[in-house]
Amino acid sequence: MVVQDGAEPFGLGSLVEVWGEPEHPEDGTPVFDFQVCTPRPGRVPGRSDYDLYVERGLDATADADLVCLSPKYDFLRHDPAVLDAVRSAYDRGAIIYAHCSGVFELGAAGLLDGRECTTHWRYTDLLAERYPEARVRPDVLYCHDGSVITGAGSAAGIDASLHLMREQFGAKVAAATARRIVVPPHRDGGQAQFIARAVPDCDAETLGPLLQWIVENLADDLSVESLARRSHMSERTFARRFRAETGTTPHSWVTRQRVQAAEELLERTDHSIDWIADEVGFGNAATLRHHFARVRGLSPQQYRRRFAG
Incomplete structure (x- = not known):
């Protein structure tokens, strides 16, 4: 974790919550060799009525x-030593994760050219203006393009970290980490290299009870017609309300829940792909493989070999 003068405490804390925790045997989650470093070891001035003291360079x-770049307030000034360290880490194959205003550091290092990226909504226009070769997405929580992850700011740092946790260690570990820090489990959606948004939890304004029912009854008929009837709405009104409250379509939301459930069954059981497909509502293995590959970028069999047990 690289921190610099003017370190923004909440953005830093959101990353520490995921990657800097000590061992919790009851969770069964991995423990990382978490280190904080800075260009000039010693006192790191803050802007929230307290400073940091960092011993490592x-x-x-x-x-x-x-390598994580923590956000800072004076984010348009770049330390050449930090840029060199980030480039070197990227060149040797490390994962680079910049959160909130830390994304500007990646632009200055030349790592955003041609890459999907995002930052805090206040600064997306500025990011696009300063780095026109970057493909800035202002409407997402985070982007994952190759070995570079960029987060939108504040609590989105947890969403992006849980996405990376899921990718590296599987659904069970990501869910246990989310439970420890008392947030909804992250569920990825969109394409394998670009996550459009974290699927919301089930606390939508009026559809919350329905969303919870869907998660508990994935094998049922979950067509728009069926769900609209269950909600006592016309299909058109239901679809409009659903998008307004969840940010996506009923079909996309249901598909992502089914993929999430399939992930957990692939990890926890040795049931066949056909059995899992039927259990989560895809009906057959071919349909499960299609949606799983589109969302996760690998087949159910590959996922099981990587994460089972």
Whole structure:
């Protein structure tokens, strides 16, 4: 974790919550060699009535598998030593994760050219203006393009971290991590290299009870017609209300819940792909494989080999 003068405390804390926790045997989650470093070890001035004291220099990034850039207030000034460290880490294959205003550091390092990226909604226009070769997405929580992850700001740092946790360690570990920090489990959607938004939890304004019912009855008929009838609405009104409250269509939301359930069954059981497809509502293995590959970028069999047990 790279911190600099003017470190923004909430953005830093959201990353520490996921990657910096000590062992919790009851969770069964991995423990990381988490280190905080800075260009000039010692006192790191803050802007929230307290400072940080950091003992490690940027040499700590030399062999890290994941290098995180914490957001800072003075984000248009870049330390050449930080840019060099980020480029070196990227060139040797490390995962680079910049959150909120830290994304501007990646632009200055030349790592956003041709890449899907995002930052806090206040700064997306500025990011696009300063780095015109970047493909800035202002309407998403985070982007994952190759080995670079960019987060939109504040609590989206947790969403992006849980996405990466799920990708590297599977659904069970990501869910246990989310439970420990008391947030809804992250569920990825969109394409494998670009996550459009985290699927919302079931606390929608008026559709919350229905969303919870869907999650508990994935094998049922969950067509728009059926769900609209259950909600006592016309199909058109239901579809409009659903998008307004969840940010996506009923079909997309249901599909992502089914993929999520399939992930957990692939990890926890040795049931056949056909059995899992029927259990989560896809009906047959071919349909499960299609949706699973579109969302996760790998087949159910590959996912099971990687994460089962």
